Amino acid sequence: MTTPQPRSRSPRVTRRAVLLGGGAVAAGTAGAGAARALAGSSPVSSPVPDATLVPPTEDLMREHGVLKRVLLAYRELIRRFQAGEPLPAQPMHDAALIIHDYIEGFHEGLEEGYVFPRLRQAGQLTGTVTTLLVQHARGRELTQRILSGATSRAVAVGGNRARLAGAMTAFVRMYEPHEAREDTVVFPAFRAIVPAAEFAGLGRHFAELENQQFGAGAFAEMTGRVAGIERALGIYDLAQFTPQV
Amino acid sequence: MRSWAPRRGSQLSSRALQALAMVSAAGLLASGCGSPAPAPAASGHVTGPKVVITTRTLPGVGKVLTDSRGYVLYMFEPDGRRQVTCTGACAGTWPPVMLPAAAVLAAGPGVKSRLLGSDPDPSGGKVITYAGWPLYTYSGDVQPGQATGQAIDLNGGEWYVLRTSGAPLIPSPQS
Numbered sequence: 001m002t003t004p005q006p007r008s009r010s011p012r013v014t015r016r017a018v019l020l021g022g023g024a025v026a027a028g029t030a031g032a033g034a035a036r037a038l039a040g041s042s043p044v045s046s047p048v049p050d051a052t053l054v055p056p057t058e059d060l061m062r063e064h065g066v067l068k069r070v071l072l073a074y075r076e077l078i079r080r081f082q083a084g085e086p087l088p089a090q091p092m093h094d095a096a097l098i099i100h101d102y103i104e105g106f107h108e109g110l111e112e113g114y115v116f117p118r119l120r121q122a123g124q125l126t127g128t129v130t131t132l133l134v135q136h137a138r139g140r141e142l143t144q145r146i147l148s149g150a151t152s153r154a155v156a157v158g159g160n161r162a163r164l165a166g167a168m169t170a171f172v173r174m175y176e177p178h179e180a181r182e183d184t185v186v187f188p189a190f191r192a193i194v195p196a197a198e199f200a201g202l203g204r205h206f207a208e209l210e211n212q213q214f215g216a217g218a219f220a221e222m223t224g225r226v227a228g229i230e231r232a233l234g235i236y237d238l239a240q241f242t243p244q245v
Numbered sequence: 246m247r248s249w250a251p252r253r254g255s256q257l258s259s260r261a262l263q264a265l266a267m268v269s270a271a272g273l274l275a276s277g278c279g280s281p282a283p284a285p286a287a288s289g290h291v292t293g294p295k296v297v298i299t300t301r302t303l304p305g306v307g308k309v310l311t312d313s314r315g316y317v318l319y320m321f322e323p324d325g326r327r328q329v330t331c332t333g334a335c336a337g338t339w340p341p342v343m344l345p346a347a348a349v350l351a352a353g354p355g356v357k358s359r360l361l362g363s364d365p366d367p368s369g370g371k372v373i374t375y376a377g378w379p380l381y382t383y384s385g386d387v388q389p390g391q392a393t394g395q396a397i398d399l400n401g402g403e404w405y406v407l408r409t410s411g412a413p414l415i416p417s418p419q420s
Contacts, residue, residue, distance in 0.1 A: 114385075
């Protein structure tokens with residue numbers, strides 16, 4: 001049996017390209033499907049220094065911070081759509097790629113493999129965990145739509161603009177309460193049921209997994225990437241969000 | 246439970262984590278009694294010596310491989326019918342179907358037993374294969390009979406359900 005070909009052969013995006021801002025695949029690429037990082041092609045990982053280790057829930061929460069900043073980027077893009085302004089494909093694609101590769105392709109895997117099963121085993125938050133899993137799956141579908149549609153050609157078409165705005169709106173609406181619930185309820189519950197030594201070990205394990213998948217300094221590089229998206233959209237300056245009172 | 250297996254250099258001893266894995270597996274087995282089967286944390290844990298791969302016919306998808314609880318099984322394109330490449334965080338989202346030591350692999354109705362096999366898991370243990378493809382479930386399938394992972398591009402490659410022939414169900418390109 002021959003190796004099957006994927007239904008949409010989109011350009012492979014290497015990890016290096018993602019982390020260095022290689023979003024050029026978005027611009028005008030006809031029929032571009034979901035670009036993807038080569039999860040298995042990360043460079044040889046370096047040992048994780050103890051000084052850089054954080055508890056596993058803090059690690060997950062700061063990754064939520066990256067997610068939050070992408071949601072801010074989506075909000076700005078939604079605002080532009082509603083105002084009838086042009087939608088820039090490049091920052092949209094770059095933002096969705098961070099979600100695809102780092103949040104969906106890594107962060108959620110840690111939750112699904114380590115946090116949720118432990119809570120289920122303890123009989124805690126079982127309904128919430130099921131909802132979170134469903135939302136992860138739904139979010140991935142939305143991200144595929146955004147990645148597929150974030151091309152210079154597609155964003156110029158009215159129907160496509162509306163679909164992209166709809167996908168981003170649904171994504172923001174779902175993930176804002178999703179991550180807030182995880183931060184305030186799920187992660188504290190997880191911490192409460194995991195013994196201290198094991199909890200500390202998980203922190204190291206999460207760091208090692210991140211190192212193996214993305215290389216050293218992945219979190220810093222992701223925050224750098226999202227800052228670049230914010231600058232491209234004119235929302236990096238924090239002071240602009242201070243209201244006049 | 247393989248998802249708790251440490252990488253080398255973990256502060257936790259292997260024995261401690263293995264003990265945790267056994268407790269975790271027992272807890273999951275207990276929670277699976279009665280009402281709808283819970284989504285798998287790690288699909289490979291079974292109560293007896295036999296691991297059955299069977300089939301289920303899904304609306305709009307047809308007859309596909311499932312585990313004994315009815316959770317749909319997927320292949321991962323980058324595995325290339327050669328090895329298990331979904332590990333770490335990937336395996337959290339796509340738990341591999343493990344073959345416990347001394348367990349017997351069995352084909353349910355419609356499944357070709359000659360196509361069943363196993364591959365070593367880089368994290369330890371063996372993963373069940375079909376037609377050379379390592380098998381996984383999907384965390385997004387929270388009930389038996391769902392196939393929400395079909396044709397997803399995630400963790401570095403495409404995921405597809407498998408026919409009893411061993412062929413992945415690859416959708417036709419959209420026009």
